[in-house]
Amino acid sequence: MDAHRSGPPPAPPAARPQPRERGAGIPLGRIAGVPIYLAPSWLLLAALITLTYGQILTVRRELSLSTGFAIGFGFVVCLLISVLLHELGHAVTSRRSGIGVRGITLEMLGGYTEMDREAPRPGVELYISLAGPAVSFAVGLLAAAAAVVLPGGGIAETFAFQLALSNIVVAVFNALPGLPLDGGRALQALVWKASGDPNLGRRVAGWAGRVVALATAAAVLILFERGIIDGYFGVIFTLLVAVTLWVGAGQAIRHGRVAASLPPFSARDLARPVVAVSASTPLAEAARLAAMSEERQPVVAVVDGAGGLIGFVHGASARAVPAERRPWVPVGDVTRRIDPQHVLQGDLRGTDLLQAIRDDPAGDYLVVSGEDVHGVLRGADLVSLVEPRRPTVRRKNT
Known part of the structure; x- marks a missing residue:
């Protein structure tokens, strides 16, 4: 869907995309x-x-x-x-x-x-x-x-x-040329440059990473057996590194296989159109307006008195309202407000798009490009495209 300025107004400043912060670990500050x-x-x-x-x-x-x-x-x-x-x-x-x-x-x-x-x-x-x-x-x-x-x-x-x-x-x-090491990322880039396929590069570097892991484990055991390495601490630590490399390499191989099977759609392509209503609109009326829309599977968006976008009607919450009560329940009661973590750039695609919705894969996301609003991406729509293609089988430095 092309970018446009019609329909609901752009998201308010509070809903503009902002970098997400990780919550794992002890925060030490910022540099x-x-x-x-x-x-x-x-x-x-x-x-x-x-x-x-x-x-x-x-x-x-x-x-x-x-x-x-x-x-x-x-x-x-x-x-x-x-x-x-x-x-x-x-x-x-x-x-x-x-x-x-x-x-x-x-x-x-x-x-x-x-x-x-x-x-x-x-x-x-x-x-x-x-x-x-x-x-x-x-x-x-x-x-x-x-x-x-x-x-x-x-x-x-x-x-x-x-x-x-x-x-x-x-x-x-x-x-060393094997993922998840930095040299593996470099090898991935070289294969990508030669083949034009980043996922092939990831798989090749992943298999190379498994070779590096096995070589690391074999080398430390040989050195220990010959008495060149003295003490168990260094041996255990190096073997732990080798195991970590093996696991990371396996993840890279699986990542390359899954990414190669992803549909070539961007967030903009998958965004559903929106039908804008006020928070006081009865749920039944909002459903009627959405059904009358000529757009495909629109999402009901709630706007404030100034026309600013507040959020989207939460599908599960709306379905939980009994049919006889829907003419009396305002959409504001079943609305999920927009937050910065649920705003996506329209050009996101592939693994970047999956990464962007990983914290809430079932959520609704506002899709924008600058001041232009493309619509709403429902995480479930993306997941339904990815899961049938998924095989049955964090840049990390050691």
Whole structure:
């Protein structure tokens, strides 16, 4: 359906699209307007690293236990900041590419940046994907430079060296060509560029991610068996990373299969027309006006005295009203008000559209383009198109 200005007036300012914020994790604040969250799982990792690293320093440096733990905790904080800088690399490049960022979550095995939509072109995908490892590598080089100029053999020099090593390992590991790693996103972009099919790229990178997961698990077990890795903590942690990679790769493969089967409709194409009435209009009268409309399956929209759009008649609530009472029940009693989370841009399609309605897949959404109102998308309409095509079988960094 083409954009138009007739019918109900544009949504009031309160109903304009706004970025959704994630609610998971402990909120740490904002950086450049991006919400930052800390997953509770990170606290477990912080405790393990603090205890392990602190005990190693206590033995090797002959420090008191409290001093060793304090230094260990300081190292954990530096690692957290390093992961945050890595994710900010993705967030900043995403924004520069015109893609909004919902938030950054720091968790036990790294972190992830949640974006409003997927990259529109393979070049943009490649640019955003490699930004994180580039930042980690730069931080590693700075820490290595600090280790060089600091007095040799001191705690500060050891601390800087460990920080440099961890950041460079993170940069190199994340650049490996397999989803859900950043290198997997880069591989996806290259296959997308060569084939013209982003979903093929996602599936190829997903299978490559499974290979990386198996190789990671095999490598750590071989190194442990040969005595190169000493201690169970590193082995268990690396195996956990490998399992996470395997799961993420499987999700990417399924995502690629489902996305390839999605209908090529945009939110604008799926939007139903609206019939505008006042809140005091009897439910029976609103139903009669909708039935008389020449448009296909219109949705009854409620407007205020100034003509501003308030919300839509909730289908389930309206059907629950007995037929004999509908001439006396005003539509305002069965209206669901519009909120910013139920406003969609008309050009959304495919997986971006599914992502936009994931929190309320059965809800009604106002579809707009700027000041133009296209109509109402009912989540159930989209779900009914997707589910028959679904096979029977969050950008995340580790």
